[in-house]
Amino acid sequence: MMVRIFIFITLVLVYVSCQQSEDTATVTIDLNTSQSWYEETTDQSLLELSTNIDVTNSWQQQTTEQPSLDLSTDGDNSTESWENSTNVTTQQTTTISTTTCSPSITPDMLEIVKKEIIDSIYVAISSEITSKLEAMEERLSTLTCSSNQPSTPIELDWQIYENLRIPLNGWLRVFDQPYSHKTRIDDLNQIAGICHKHVLVAATYNQSISLAAVGPASILTLNTTWNVPQQFGQVYWYRTSGKSFGFSPTVTIRQTSADNADLDSPLRLSWLLDQNMGGYRSGSTRSLAENSLWHKVIYCN
Known part of the structure; x- marks a missing residue:
C-alpha cells in the first residue's frame, strides 16, 4: 500500500510540475518498467533496507545529478531507496513547443486600407473640382456675351x-428686401449715395418684376409734403418722412400712412x-406688412 501511494504521489507531482512550467512538457512514463518493478517488490513483500554507508553515499550522488522530489520521512532509508529506483525506472521526455504568434496585420488588411485611402482621395478631388466648376459656371452665367x-x-x-x-443690362440691383422689411428713410439715403443717374423702383413676386417705375x-x-407728389416724366413720386414712399400714375394720392387712393389701381x-x-x-x-414673397427692389443705372 505504501508503495502504491508513493508511486501515485510521484506521478501527480511530476504532472503538476510540468503543467506549471512556461514551456509545454510531455511526460512519458515507462509503464512496463514500473509494472515490472512493482511485481518484484510484491514478490519480495518488503523493501530491503540498506544500511551500507557507501550505498547511501552513492545514492546521494545520483540524486544530486538527477534531482527528484524529496519524499523522505524521518530519514527513512527505505523511502530513499524507493525514490532511487523510481528515478532509474522512470523515463521523462520533455518536449518544448514554441508558439509562433500570427501577425496582427495581414496583406489583405493592408490592401483594404490602401483602397479606402485611394477612394477618399478620389472623393476629395472630385468634390473640389465640382465646386470649382460650379463657381465658374455661376460666374459665366452673369456675363453678357450672348448674341x-x-x-x-x-x-x-x-x-x-x-x-x-x-433684361436689365447695365442696371445694378442695390436694394432687395421682403415687403415685411421695416424700411427707413436712411435706407433710401444710403441708396442715393450709390445711384447718380437713373433708378428703377419695383415690386417683385417670385423674382419677377410685377410693377416698376423709372425716374x-x-x-x-x-x-414731399403730405399728399403732394412730384412729377418726373409720366410718374408722380413722393417720399414723406413718417408716412410712405412710392409712385402713382396721377397726382391724386391719399397718404393715411401709405397711399390708399384708387385701391383697385394696378x-x-x-x-x-x-x-x-x-x-x-x-x-x-395690399396688406403686405408681413409678406415675404413680395419684395421691395431698387436698381441703379
Missing part, C-alpha cells in the same frame, strides 16, 4: 411698367417709411 442679349446698357423711359420682362436718382432724396406702389411694420401695396395687392 441674344445686348451688351450696351438698356435705356428705360421715366414711366410705369407692368410685368417687366426685358431720376433724386427721387430717393425727396422731401399702377400704384407704396412702401411705409419709419413705421413699426413693413408693407404696404403693389398695385391692387
Whole structure:
C-alpha cells in the first residue's frame, strides 16, 4: 500500500510540475518498467533496507545529478531507496513547443486600407473640382456675351411698367428686401449715395418684376409734403418722412400712412417709411406688412 501511494504521489507531482512550467512538457512514463518493478517488490513483500554507508553515499550522488522530489520521512532509508529506483525506472521526455504568434496585420488588411485611402482621395478631388466648376459656371452665367442679349446698357423711359420682362443690362440691383422689411428713410439715403443717374423702383413676386417705375436718382432724396407728389416724366413720386414712399400714375394720392387712393389701381406702389411694420401695396395687392414673397427692389443705372 505504501508503495502504491508513493508511486501515485510521484506521478501527480511530476504532472503538476510540468503543467506549471512556461514551456509545454510531455511526460512519458515507462509503464512496463514500473509494472515490472512493482511485481518484484510484491514478490519480495518488503523493501530491503540498506544500511551500507557507501550505498547511501552513492545514492546521494545520483540524486544530486538527477534531482527528484524529496519524499523522505524521518530519514527513512527505505523511502530513499524507493525514490532511487523510481528515478532509474522512470523515463521523462520533455518536449518544448514554441508558439509562433500570427501577425496582427495581414496583406489583405493592408490592401483594404490602401483602397479606402485611394477612394477618399478620389472623393476629395472630385468634390473640389465640382465646386470649382460650379463657381465658374455661376460666374459665366452673369456675363453678357450672348448674341441674344445686348451688351450696351438698356435705356428705360421715366414711366410705369407692368410685368417687366426685358433684361436689365447695365442696371445694378442695390436694394432687395421682403415687403415685411421695416424700411427707413436712411435706407433710401444710403441708396442715393450709390445711384447718380437713373433708378428703377419695383415690386417683385417670385423674382419677377410685377410693377416698376423709372425716374431720376433724386427721387430717393425727396422731401414731399403730405399728399403732394412730384412729377418726373409720366410718374408722380413722393417720399414723406413718417408716412410712405412710392409712385402713382396721377397726382391724386391719399397718404393715411401709405397711399390708399384708387385701391383697385394696378399702377400704384407704396412702401411705409419709419413705421413699426413693413408693407404696404403693389398695385391692387395690399396688406403686405408681413409678406415675404413680395419684395421691395431698387436698381441703379
